[in-house]
Amino acid sequence: MLIQTFFRQRSLTLFALYFAASGCIAACVAYPLWHLMPGFEFDKVLSRAAILAAAVLLLPLGRWLALSRAEIGLKDFDGRQFAGYWLLGYLLILPPSVAFVLIDFRVFDVRVLDDIGEASRVALMAVVSGLLVGLFEEVLFRGVLLSLWRRTSARWAVVGSSTVYALVHFVESAEPVSEPGWLSGFAQLSGAFAPLLEPRAYWDSFLGLFLLGVGLCWVRMRTGSLWPCIALHGAFVMFLKIYKDVTIRDIDVPLAWVVGSYDNFVGLLTSLWLVLVLAGMWYYRRR
Numbered sequence: 001m002l003i004q005t006f007f008r009q010r011s012l013t014l015f016a017l018y019f020a021a022s023g024c025i026a027a028c029v030a031y032p033l034w035h036l037m038p039g040f041e042f043d044k045v046l047s048r049a050a051i052l053a054a055a056v057l058l059l060p061l062g063r064w065l066a067l068s069r070a071e072i073g074l075k076d077f078d079g080r081q082f083a084g085y086w087l088l089g090y091l092l093i094l095p096p097s098v099a100f101v102l103i104d105f106r107v108f109d110v111r112v113l114d115d116i117g118e119a120s121r122v123a124l125m126a127v128v129s130g131l132l133v134g135l136f137e138e139v140l141f142r143g144v145l146l147s148l149w150r151r152t153s154a155r156w157a158v159v160g161s162s163t164v165y166a167l168v169h170f171v172e173s174a175e176p177v178s179e180p181g182w183l184s185g186f187a188q189l190s191g192a193f194a195p196l197l198e199p200r201a202y203w204d205s206f207l208g209l210f211l212l213g214v215g216l217c218w219v220r221m222r223t224g225s226l227w228p229c230i231a232l233h234g235a236f237v238m239f240l241k242i243y244k245d246v247t248i249r250d251i252d253v254p255l256a257w258v259v260g261s262y263d264n265f266v267g268l269l270t271s272l273w274l275v276l277v278l279a280g281m282w283y284y285r286r287r
Helices: 002-036 042-056 058-064 079-102 116-150 154-168 184-190 203-223 227-245 254-258 268-286
Strands: 106-108 247-249
Touching: 002 042, 002 058, 002 116, 002 184, 042 058, 042 116, 042 184, 058 116, 079 106, 079 227, 079 268, 116 154, 116 203, 116 227, 154 203, 203 227, 203 268, 227 247, 254 268
Parallel strands: none
Antiparallel strands: 106 247
């Protein structure tokens, strides 16, 4: 028991250091990158640098934690299974998307479809974003973190990894910097965790993201593979990218309160839908 406790503390410490190292690297390179990326706001450059640093450090993190590809779930890719779960992702996200249109929170704006070139660019960016975001976030949360916690407790692995997954979405940079400098990245990161101290502002979106994390953990543990999770997550991101480009939101409608303010999608209504989906998954498992 003592050895397990030590291993768990050591592993979680390494995981925390991984996040800290990603942030420090991003803070160091954000200023020179900002000069190489004219037209981009500094906080956007910083966030992308942090994601890139985190992606690069994933491989050494897995080695430090002695996680194999099989334990993470990246072994034996099945193309038919991947395509099936990608399609399932579309079907799962469709009901709340239709509901937002029915309550007039989202109104279709097909002007982007009038330009074939712009429509093609939107579709291509949606596919690329879906694959990259799905791969990175699933490897990190349902791959590394879930597998790490499962070594001690499967139940707390689901709760812990889903909580961390939900919380990181609300880590945001401070106000945009008017005149960036070499230390601006560190100044931005110092206030990035401040939004977490205001749970009333994001609790509904947090609930939805937490439930989504629980569902993805169930798929990961049920299938024994991370690829279905990557497919589901990628489908969600791709669908939302296109959905938001062809619709306009109206925050003044009476039922706008059922939609979270985080991304104007995840909120109470999507949380209710996810509860129904999870209940169906539980019933399926019992049968």
